[in-house]
Amino acid sequence: MRTLGLRTKLVLTYTGIFLAFTLVFAWYLVARQGSIASQALETRAVGLSGILAKLIAPAVDLDLDKSQAENSLAAIKGHKDLIYIVVLKSDGSVYLRHSEGRSPMGGELLETSSLTRVEQRGEILHVLEPIRSNGKEIGTLAAGFSRQSINQEIQTSTRTVVVFSAIILCMGFLVSWVFSGTIARPMLEMATQLTGLSQDLAGLARSQETASTQQVSAIDETRGTMEVMLASAQQIAESSSAVLGNAERTVNGNRDVAHRIKELNNHAERVAEILAVIMQVADRTDLLALNAALEGTKAGEAGRGFTLVAAEMRRLAESVMESVAGIRRLMNDMRSASQSAVQAGQEGIALSEETSRSARDIALVTQQQRKATEQVGRSMDDMAATVSEAMASTRQTASTAQDLVSAALRLDRLVSSSSSLGTGRQGGHRANVGEDFQAPTSLAE
């Protein structure tokens, strides 16, 4: 069942009001005019009957001839509403009967009455007027008046009222049409705008949900990447721990080597001291042999053998000193080599310590990276929860937009009128609304 438009309803309402007002006005006017006409007829009939009763009273009292009596009635003959006149005597006999040729519908009211009495029977107004002569009631005048003229007048008035009512109704219809147009058009525009806004809102909700879905996907990917980074950081931390352990062992080994080289140097120093003693002994031996050779030479031929022995002792001492000098050179070379080894060991220790520091730094950085990655993961979880809440809100928004679209559609249908406003635009608008109406439904699902 098709629902009527707001404008149609407004037009029908205003037209109905106008119609009711017109009907009431017409009924009241016709009824009022009929009443006034009836009252006027009654007054006129009573007055006329009274006049006739007074005019005919002498003839009845004197019991004159009917022709004389009818002369008394000549003044009212030909009255348009008069139907009959009957003069009754006090005994109820008919003294005079006058008819205008129109047979009274429903008969005549022939009753004697001491009071003026008016009685409506059918289309005839019956009037009973007592005839008095000298204060004495001598008869009753019964007259019948037709209401046809009144009815014709009422009919004429009714036609006039109907015509005027129709005109007023048409004017009211036009006025209500225009007035409803001034009300319905802004409402229709507002409904259209509301529908458009609802459509936009539904589109935005769809876009937002799409974006939220993409954000969820991105968050999932980021979370996966963070997990991979976390695993890598863990592996790097383990590797750096292994490197740190190796570097510390290398440092300890280098320190052990340096310590042993230092001990070797100490031994070499002791050997050097011993060599110095040997050198000193050999030097003194050389000196003694030299002095012995000197004394032997001074002794001449007798000291020749002593000189030779001293010369041999000198050679031995010099050989010892040369050997000691060679040992010293070797010791110096060994000392230089050990110093180089110590220096290399110290450099190795420095490098190992640097490696240890670097490994610690790497471990620290990796730990910080792992914490940061975990923090990022937690942030991703929070963000995912937020996005989920946003998606729920978006779905709620989509549902609200759906309801709003439905309400806008209903409002549009309520306001729109196919007979007055552009149906093509409204039809297309309804089609769009129908399309948009499906989108939030899918989103809500």
Add this chain to the structure above:
Amino acid sequence: MTPDLIASSGERKAAIVELAPPDGDIASVSLMLLRLGTRWFAIDVHAVVEVALKGEVTRVPTAPHHIMGITSLRGRLVTVVSMEQMLGGEGLLSRENPVTLPRLVVVRYGDYEIALVAETIHGIGHHAPPTSADDSDNEDDRGDPPLPEFVRYQFAWQEHRVALLDVRKLIVTAARLSRIDSTSELVEA
């Protein structure tokens, strides 16, 4: 120092002789060879009292530069003379690395005794002094600088030029450079 010594030293010429082993036919002298820097010297062993280690040398105030100081050798004080300063001053002799420690060669002439610093003492050898003909045979060395007066002559030994020291003149020269007149008997002798 007497003027004749100075005059005779100015006329001396460098002479190269060989340090040869003792030969019964040729009269030879026993010399002690010692090295000071890159220069070699020879001293007659009869003038050498002893060879000692160079111990602590006490510097004597206001002493000339060639007097390094005095040292104690078994209870007696001996003047230590620097041959380097007597030859021409410090820095004249380039240092070499000796095998042994520095020595003090104590020489004596008469009652005078001084100690010479030697870096290395090669030993004792025999040397035949050159004859006058040998001197005439070395006229080609006239281009060399004049020898100090306390050097008798120079001779070749194992590609070294060895200066034979005259102990008496050495002591006199050292005393003269120190303005000591107590050695006048040595000069007269």
